[in-house]
Amino acid sequence: MNSPPNQQRVMLVTGSRKGIGAYLSQYYADRGWHVAGCSRSPAEWGHPDYNHYQLDVGDETAVVAMFADIRKRYGRLDAAINNAGIATMNHVMLTPGATAERIFRTNTLGTFLIAREAAKLMVPRQTGRIVNFSTVAHPLNLEGEATYAASKAAVESLTRIMAREFSPWNITVNAIGPTPIDTDLIRGVPADKMARLIERLPNKRLGTFEEVSHVTNFFLAPESNCITGQILYLGGV
Amino acid sequence: MLELIVKSVQDILNLTDKKLAEGITADTPLVGAGRVVDSIGLVTLIVDVENRVAEHTNRPISLMDDRAMSQTRSPFRTVGTLAEYVQELIHADLKERS
Numbered sequence: 001m002n003s004p005p006n007q008q009r010v011m012l013v014t015g016s017r018k019g020i021g022a023y024l025s026q027y028y029a030d031r032g033w034h035v036a037g038c039s040r041s042p043a044e045w046g047h048p049d050y051n052h053y054q055l056d057v058g059d060e061t062a063v064v065a066m067f068a069d070i071r072k073r074y075g076r077l078d079a080a081i082n083n084a085g086i087a088t089m090n091h092v093m094l095t096p097g098a099t100a101e102r103i104f105r106t107n108t109l110g111t112f113l114i115a116r117e118a119a120k121l122m123v124p125r126q127t128g129r130i131v132n133f134s135t136v137a138h139p140l141n142l143e144g145e146a147t148y149a150a151s152k153a154a155v156e157s158l159t160r161i162m163a164r165e166f167s168p169w170n171i172t173v174n175a176i177g178p179t180p181i182d183t184d185l186i187r188g189v190p191a192d193k194m195a196r197l198i199e200r201l202p203n204k205r206l207g208t209f210e211e212v213s214h215v216t217n218f219f220l221a222p223e224s225n226c227i228t229g230q231i232l233y234l235g236g237v
Numbered sequence: 238m239l240e241l242i243v244k245s246v247q248d249i250l251n252l253t254d255k256k257l258a259e260g261i262t263a264d265t266p267l268v269g270a271g272r273v274v275d276s277i278g279l280v281t282l283i284v285d286v287e288n289r290v291a292e293h294t295n296r297p298i299s300l301m302d303d304r305a306m307s308q309t310r311s312p313f314r315t316v317g318t319l320a321e322y323v324q325e326l327i328h329a330d331l332k333e334r335s
């Protein structure tokens with residue numbers, strides 16, 4: 001693992017093993033950031049400006065230990081992207097409590113813990129960017145996605161209130177709500193169901209990774225210092 | 238420990254240009270009447286103390302654990318009670334590890 005020189009900007013991306021998290025990690029490592037990433041399994045890719053932590057974002061002790069290591073290694077954190085997330089597609093009457101709990105633990109508690117520890121690392125430098133992940137499933141009230149959408153509704157509420165609470169230290173907190181993007185997250189959704197979902201979008205197609213980084217670039221830009229507490233949906237939702 | 242907390246309070250006051258008539262001592266209040274930091278200042282202080290202790294001991298500590306929340310008398314009353322409380326947490330952590 002490389003230690004970046006102290007002036008290099010440091011970003012944390014959760015859920016960086018695959019999917020959107022892997023894309024964003026590589027995207028920012030290619031653009032001068034040092035990226036620390038995490039997921040429950042080892043990363044399936046590598047980059048000289050990337051190092052991987054293996055942990056569950058819903059495990060408070062593990063999250064605190066990761067941030068202690070980031071502090072020791074880099075002494076700073078400029079941005080945190082709360083991308084780790086899991087989904088389930090099922091009717092409420094067919095959803096076990098254990099599944100609902102797992103969704104909330106990763107999506108909601110995970111986002112809370114990572115944002116809390118990230119903000120603590122950002123306080124000394126009085127600046128920072130936190131980007132959370134919501135989904136269009138929440139505003140569209142999609143049937144079959146109750147627990148997933150509810151866990152992301154909670155992420156939106158956390159985003160708005162953390163934006164207020166963290167503003168004295170110039171830490172912005174925003175969220176992106178992507179439309180369906182072709183990753184493992186949606187591979188289990190039957191094709192006819194996906195077609196019907198896309199039909200409900202103003203912009204009737206899948207989203208792309210580049211559309212996600214376009215939004216994260218906007219939130220991360222120095223000029224976005226007064227953009228906070230915002231939820232930006234893709235696909236015209 | 239008292240020294241570490243005094244230094245932290247001083248640094249936070251320096252950020253706000255607030256001048257104290259007398260210096261910071263163990264009796265300096267952090268909450269309630271005569272407090273030297275506002276609520277945001279207190280959050281900054283707690284985070285700063287956590288950061289400094291972690292640097293010092295190489296162990297992450299959290300000042301806001303269930304114990305702090307459940308104490309009838311807040312450990313954040315004064316610079317002195319905060320110093321005692323942090324010392325207690327470090328001892329408890331050492332004990333747990335041994």
Ligand SMILES: NC(=O)c1ccc[n+]([C@@H]2O[C@H](COP(=O)([O-])OP(=O)(O)OC[C@H]3O[C@@H](n4cnc5c(N)ncnc54)[C@H](OP(=O)(O)O)[C@@H]3O)[C@@H](O)[C@H]2O)c1
Nearest residue numbers: 015017018019020039040041056057084085180181183185
């Ligand atoms: N794809 C879409 O259509 C879509 C649409 C809207 C919103 N989103 C949101 O975008 C984010 C990324 O989704 P994706 O499509 O990239 O999903 P994905 O391909 O399934 O990847 C999820 C990533 O999160 C990690 N992860 C899952 N649970 C974790 C945990 N408890 N702790 C740490 N890491 C964990 C996974 O790695 P491990 O398995 O190794 O832990 C993986 O790297 C999610 O928040 C999702 O809700 C996606």
